[in-house]
Amino acid sequence: MTSPYPILSILGILIVTLTLAAGLIWLERRLLALWQDRYGPNRVGPFGLLQVLADMIKIFFKEDWIPPFADKAVFVAAPAIIVVTVLMSFAVVPVAPGIIVSDLDVGLLFVLAMSSLGVYSVVLAGWSSDNKYALLGGVRAAAQMLSYEVFMGLSLMGVVLLAGSFNLTAIVEAQRNLWFVAPQFLGFVLFLIAGAAETRRLPFDLPEAESELIAGFHSEYSGMKFGMFFVGEYLGVILISCLITILFFGGWLGPVLPPIVWFLIKVMFFIAFFILMRAALPRPRFDQLMSWGWKLMLPLALANLLITGAVVLAWRS
Amino acid sequence: MTIVFYVSSAVAIAATVLMLTRVRAVHALLYLIVSLLAVAVIFYVLGAPFVAALELIIYAGAIMVLFVFVVMLLNLGEETVRAERALLAPSMWIGPSVLAAILLAEFIWMLARGGVPPAQAVSIGPVEVGISLFGPYLIGVELTSMLLLGGLVGAYHLGSRKAPHTEVTHATHP
Numbered sequence: 001m002t003s004p005y006p007i008l009s010i011l012g013i014l015i016v017t018l019t020l021a022a023g024l025i026w027l028e029r030r031l032l033a034l035w036q037d038r039y040g041p042n043r044v045g046p047f048g049l050l051q052v053l054a055d056m057i058k059i060f061f062k063e064d065w066i067p068p069f070a071d072k073a074v075f076v077a078a079p080a081i082i083v084v085t086v087l088m089s090f091a092v093v094p095v096a097p098g099i100i101v102s103d104l105d106v107g108l109l110f111v112l113a114m115s116s117l118g119v120y121s122v123v124l125a126g127w128s129s130d131n132k133y134a135l136l137g138g139v140r141a142a143a144q145m146l147s148y149e150v151f152m153g154l155s156l157m158g159v160v161l162l163a164g165s166f167n168l169t170a171i172v173e174a175q176r177n178l179w180f181v182a183p184q185f186l187g188f189v190l191f192l193i194a195g196a197a198e199t200r201r202l203p204f205d206l207p208e209a210e211s212e213l214i215a216g217f218h219s220e221y222s223g224m225k226f227g228m229f230f231v232g233e234y235l236g237v238i239l240i241s242c243l244i245t246i247l248f249f250g251g252w253l254g255p256v257l258p259p260i261v262w263f264l265i266k267v268m269f270f271i272a273f274f275i276l277m278r279a280a281l282p283r284p285r286f287d288q289l290m291s292w293g294w295k296l297m298l299p300l301a302l303a304n305l306l307i308t309g310a311v312v313l314a315w316r317s
Numbered sequence: 318m319t320i321v322f323y324v325s326s327a328v329a330i331a332a333t334v335l336m337l338t339r340v341r342a343v344h345a346l347l348y349l350i351v352s353l354l355a356v357a358v359i360f361y362v363l364g365a366p367f368v369a370a371l372e373l374i375i376y377a378g379a380i381m382v383l384f385v386f387v388v389m390l391l392n393l394g395e396e397t398v399r400a401e402r403a404l405l406a407p408s409m410w411i412g413p414s415v416l417a418a419i420l421l422a423e424f425i426w427m428l429a430r431g432g433v434p435p436a437q438a439v440s441i442g443p444v445e446v447g448i449s450l451f452g453p454y455l456i457g458v459e460l461t462s463m464l465l466l467g468g469l470v471g472a473y474h475l476g477s478r479k480a481p482h483t484e485v486t487h488a489t490h491p
Contacts, residue, residue, distance in 0.1 A: 105366060
């Protein structure tokens with residue numbers, strides 16, 4: 001059920017994910033600069049690596065201001081919710097054989113549950129700020145994440161059907177002969193899009209669209225509370241990349257190199273892909289986003305589930 | 318595991334009481350969410366991880382988000398807070414509380430006469446739930462889905478906005 005070294009796994013996963021999330025700030029800025037033909041941060045330390053440290057020192061020493069008209073308790077709790085729910089999801093992510101905090105039988109459902117609880121962070125931040133731009137951002141976030149969550153779950157059910165389990169370790173083991181990206185390519189594409197929408201990354205960053213809503217739901221946040229939203233977003237990107245790796249690209253499976261290295265290579269590839277999406281794609285209009293989700297993605301996810309179910313049924317009988 | 322059960326039960330009851338007594342709708346909803354989370358923990362401890370996960374996804378993760386969404390859209394002001402305060406007057410809640418207390422007393426009496434112990438050893442996973450839903454309870458599931466479809470069509474009908482001009486032109490040119 002659990003790993004042989006639970007405390008070590010918890011500490012290791014916590015330290016690695018949080019460090020990676022901070023490092024992503026630098027990686028994203030450098031990669032964006034590379035693709036947009038400019039330099040990016042390159043002054044502090046080798047390759048600008050210490051920029052992360054400088055940013056962190058700056059954000060810790062900023063004034064942590066709570067607007068007098070805000071609902072204080074909710075305003076303070078909102079940024080914590082996103083970080084807690086995403087970190088909780090990492091508890092069931094199998095990094096390599098034995099390196100997992102809790103090998104839950106309903107691991108995949110647990111991740112989906114935590115991601116659906118993460119919505120509250122953004123929505124409550126928007127509501128408690130008591131500011132019209134923040135409220136608009138919160139309303140957009142609620143509508144967007146609720147709509148995209150529906151087919152996010154449905155797109156994964158094809159994988160569950162093929163593996164016959166909600167357990168993430170069992171899903172990885174079921175891909176020894178063939179990665180699920182081949183039989184479930186449609187599911188993979190749907191999950192990638194839904195994952196980008198759940199983490200509110202460009203092209204799905206309408207809740208914080210700077211050109212129209214100042215900064216959307218986190219307009220009133222400053223200092224480390226704003227930093228929590230930032231870290232939560234990067235943790236979300238890492239989590240979605242881990243899930244894509246586990247569900248569709250065979251997790252830690254791969255020749256020659258040790259399992260954990262394979263896992264990291266695959267995860268880094270998808271993180272870079274998310275950054276590339278930000279560099280390459282414009283933002284859609286909100287009604288386009290909603291009609292796309294309900295009228296195109298949801299029917300496709302349902303059709304994918306139906307066909308996979310029929311094929312699996314025919315195969316077994 | 319028994320301690321986990323009792324602690325989460327206490328959290329669920331406390332959160333529900335706090336939910337009922339809050340004057341701001343969003344605060345009440347937050348306590349209701351905590352209560353649902355505590356119930357999910359209870360399901361997990363009782364050996365039903367699948368039901369616990371569904372409780373989180375469907376109730377805490379989807380339905381309550383819709384509630385919060387609607388409350389945000391309405392953006393109720395100080396006036397509703399005052400109205401809610403008036404609802405907390407003793408004349409409003411004493412009647413239902415007495416009736417509920419009678420039910421509670423009955424329940425405690427039944428438990429005292431040899432109730433069921435809270436911790437059961439059997440674990441009911443997704444497979445068992447699925448088999449019983451699409452085996453003996455198939456008609457119930459199908460009827461529920463038809464009811465939901467009816468609700469969906471009805472909601473669509475209520476929500477679809479007819480263009481006001483068409484009716485006027487029909488009336489003037491019979």
